[in-house]
Amino acid sequence: MPVSHDLELSRSVRRIFVKHWVDLGRISIRCTSGRVHLFGTLLRVTGKQPDLQANMLNAMFYELKRIKGVKTVNARLDNWILDSGKWRAFERHDGDVD
Amino acid sequence: MIKILSIDDEAEILKCFNDALTMEGYSFESTTDPEEGLRLLRERDDFDLVMLDVKMPVKNGFEIYQEMRTFRELPVLFVTAYPNSFDPQKDDVVKMWEEQFMDGTTDILYKPFELDTLYNKVIGLVGPADESASDSTSEQS
Numbered sequence: 001m002p003v004s005h006d007l008e009l010s011r012s013v014r015r016i017f018v019k020h021w022v023d024l025g026r027i028s029i030r031c032t033s034g035r036v037h038l039f040g041t042l043l044r045v046t047g048k049q050p051d052l053q054a055n056m057l058n059a060m061f062y063e064l065k066r067i068k069g070v071k072t073v074n075a076r077l078d079n080w081i082l083d084s085g086k087w088r089a090f091e092r093h094d095g096d097v098d
Numbered sequence: 099m100i101k102i103l104s105i106d107d108e109a110e111i112l113k114c115f116n117d118a119l120t121m122e123g124y125s126f127e128s129t130t131d132p133e134e135g136l137r138l139l140r141e142r143d144d145f146d147l148v149m150l151d152v153k154m155p156v157k158n159g160f161e162i163y164q165e166m167r168t169f170r171e172l173p174v175l176f177v178t179a180y181p182n183s184f185d186p187q188k189d190d191v192v193k194m195w196e197e198q199f200m201d202g203t204t205d206i207l208y209k210p211f212e213l214d215t216l217y218n219k220v221i222g223l224v225g226p227a228d229e230s231a232s233d234s235t236s237e238q239s
Contacts, residue, residue, distance in 0.1 A: 003225045010222040011202035018199045025181065025206035028218040040215075045195075048186040 005069060006031040012067045013038075020060055021048045027077075034071035036064060041078045052080075057087040100224050101144050104128040105135035105162060106151035106177065111209070115149065118213055119220065123227030132157040139166055147224045149207075152178035160194065167198065173223040179209040 009031040017024060027040040044052055057080060064073045075082070081090040102124050104115050112128040119126045127145075129135045132154060139145065148166065150159035159176055166172070176183075184206070185191050198204070205219050 007223075007225050013202075014205065014222075015200060015202035018195065018202070018204075021186065021195070023181065023184070023206070024204075025176075025178075025208040028215055029222050030218055031222070045184045045186055046182045 006033070009034070009036060009067060009069055013064060016060060016063045016067075020052075020056065021045050022052075022060075034069050036067075036070055036073045038073070038075040038077065042075075042080055054087040054089075061087075099123070099125045100146045100227055101125040101127070102147045102149060102220070102224075103135065103138060103145045104149035104177075105132055105154075105159070106130065106149070107154040108151070111151075111177075115216075118216060122217060122220075124220070132162050136162060136165055139170055139172075143170075145172060147173045147175065147220065149175045149177055152176050152183045153180065160190070163194070163198075171201075171203070173203040173205075175205050175207055175219055175223060177207045177209065181208060 010029050013029050013031065013036060014024065017027070021044045023041075023043045023045045026043055027038060030037040030039075042052065042057070061073060061075075064070065077090075079090060080087050082088075102115075102119060104112055104126065106112050106115075106128065107130050109130055112130070116126045116128065127138070129138065135148075139148065150162055152159040159178070163174055163176075166174075184195065186195070203223065205223055207216060207219050
């Protein structure tokens, strides 16, 4: 899949994060061949209330998966974990293993 | 070759960016003078990405961004040590965020940063310096 397609996917992911006031500086986005990889900390920008809630993450990830051309969305986040299909706030500690 | 322009008042961080990005195969130019940066952007059309320090004396990164957007739309990576730079209580930040950032061509890099984070931000905005680099790094994520 061409790099331009991955760039367009990255752009679409950022659009969704901007819409939800996600702090772009705390999360990294990599799109390769239609696979979206997210890693870092998923927070709203400092001072934006309310803080992210599980239902907001559900909505956000639903939007991410609906982006045209997205095959999978993989998230390795420092503060949220998908637990039995539900997002749960989580604090990663050194030594934790996925 | 992908060409990056960085405008930052700290010469040391410009050297760091230069070393890191040229090593990856990007072409990198920089200036500590915002007016010089704007002049380069006006006179040349070969830049693919602009890296803007948010907090600078005389003219800050947001002002440069607004001025640049009157004549050129390029992906922008804001660089700042202050996570509260994007204060949603400030009307100008809200306007910029909700109107201009919504096009998805803007990202943020917080200092201090790891090189992998810098590379991910740059690749996400303009792609790898060459496609083979993308193939070789994709497994690391």
